[in-house]
Amino acid sequence: MSTVSTTDAAPGHRKPRGHKPRKQFDHAQRMRRTGLLLSAPAVTIMLLVAIAPLADAVWLSLFHKRLTTPDANSFAGLSNYWVVLKDPLWWTDVWTTLALTVATVSVEFVIGFGLAWLMQRALYLRRTLRTIVLIPYGIVTVVSAYAWRYAFDPSTGFVNDWFGTDIAWFDHRWSALFVIALSEIWKTTPFMSLLLLAGLIQVSPDVQEAARVDGAGPWQRLTRVTMPIMKQAILVALLFRTMDAFRIFDSVFVMTGGANNTETVSFLAYRQLVSRTALGLGSAISVLLFACVLLIAFLFIKLFRTDVSKLGSPS
């Protein structure tokens, strides 16, 4: 790549103030055009796979439309959004989703941090340990959900036998949500620990040592030194997992089918869109779900000043 020289102007020729030399200007334009051309394929793909379906969902949400009654479709305006937002089922599902998100992400953070610390500090079998920790994350979510369902099923499961209980775990809201949360935590804690490990590695042993010399105890070193240094990594890990947890679907689908008030927002959208083929209402829920995820991202990035490019880098 060539560099632009401004020294080749004719001697004695005064450059107009505030204007770049013509050659430099042309080159900048060429570079700009090349940049646009290079990024065009990626932008086109983004438009096709992300923006177009989203725009289509917004458009569909403005209609009363069903796949199985193609002749009975009509314009609905914003009424689908009104139907969703005034329905208690929507709010029940939002609270259920929020409860699952807060519970799973909190526990995952604590356990994930512990595992990350362990993986960093392990002197022996470090690779083996990391592999073992990652196994649950490598399992397909549906398969993991079935495993947990069978484990807690009163007729085929072993959990009741182990604890000498006779609980129909999936018959009641909170016990069912407990098992769903447990399976999510088991499945995705390794992801959290991996992200936190990336941040933990950035904490220099010298800084830790300096704090120790200054008389800081283990808790103080953790909360005053380690965590502030890896703040960006923590925020990125929490952001990724919160957005992911808010869209929880598979475990609910497999374990309860949304029964006993265990339905989440994603599952509600699925039922309207796929089961009922009510494209208008289902699209409205999907758009609202997208807005919720966007809000989560906004809160993290603007309020907590999360920089997603700083994963694993000290802030």
Place this chain on the structure above:
Amino acid sequence: MNHILRRCGLRAVALALVASTVGCGGGGSGPPVLNWYAPPDNGAYQKLADRCSRASGGAYRVKVSVLPTDASGQREQLVRRLAAKDSSIDVMALDPVYVPEFAEAGFLRPFEPAEAAALTEGMLRSAVESSGWRNRLVAAPFRANTQLLWYRKSVAAAAGLDPSRPVGWDEVIAAAEKTRKTVAVPAKRYEGITVWVNGLVAGAGGAIVRDVEKGVDLEPTLQEGGSGKRAAEIMRRLGRSSAAPTNLATSIEDDTRTTFQSDTGGFMINWTYAHGAAAEAVAAGQLGREVLDDYGWARYPRTDPGKASRPPFGGIALGVSKYGGHSAAAVSAVRCAGTLENQITYMLESKETTAKAAAYDDPRVRAALPMADLIKESLDQAGPRPRTPYYNDVSASVQRIYHPPADVNPDTAPRDTDDLITGVLHDKVLL
């Protein structure tokens, strides 16, 4: 360099053309392949497909493709694909409750009168009725199914219950309570609970909806005559009884069989395949012979002691896709599947019961199905589920209010369900 590249490119294109020509020749030769979509089974569909392929004399070859296990999943996949005018579906096995929806959406090729006459000849009335829509036959009757009251002979004897006479739900629950056994019913929040509610409501002389031809303006009728309330009372009673299996609210058909065949098993509501499946399990060494010998069967229990029960109706109808490329061959394959001999053979292989009335008189069937007469009688007097293009919404509304059984409120459930059905059909509330 460019010259070399161009030559290589030309050669590659020529090779690709030759390969595609050979490929086309290979794929185009031989009879057309009919794609028949069916639920998973023990291989009986494939055997039937092979028989029909051979019987066609090379006119077509049937390829069986497997749909999801549950009826709702089967419907979802077929609706999605047919809405996109998927031409790779020729014949589809449909749960009869979805026939009106598929017909109204224009997914099915209606049969001509001459074809309809041949396809319905000798078929059970309930199966024929469930295969039509707007006075046309839109699917061919194939399998007809009903639920029976299965009981452990030892438990009924210990409870002093005589199932040879008509028995009611209250009697069955009381007998299980008395003997500390269970009444297993598929009552997960899925189609099974609608089947249960419909059976109870029909047994009380009611219906879930009427005026189905009015589309979204149909009338929900669970409040009428107290049938919805009576259904809720029975479900709540079982749900709160010691006779309720621990997993009652999450059980599907196979779960109820597991419970029934366990030490706590006393009574079970299940489809006709239960006995055949138990016999297969015994043959495979997975179930003790004494359990199969203890199997008893009776007609579906009465909701009201004074009214004959209306057993549930299920099964499979075969639809020919409007978008498939081989309609004539598909109709021919459906006719082949419905012949008496094929129906008998399929029934013996699959353990599923047929829509062909004469099959129940065949000695081979009677030997394999000792309860053949009871099944035929139940099918004759079955109470079908609502026949509406909006069945999925109606059923999901029922499931939402009538589940879990222990928490159903008999005073509010019928009204709540009626209101929910109306609201859902008019896009006023979520479901």
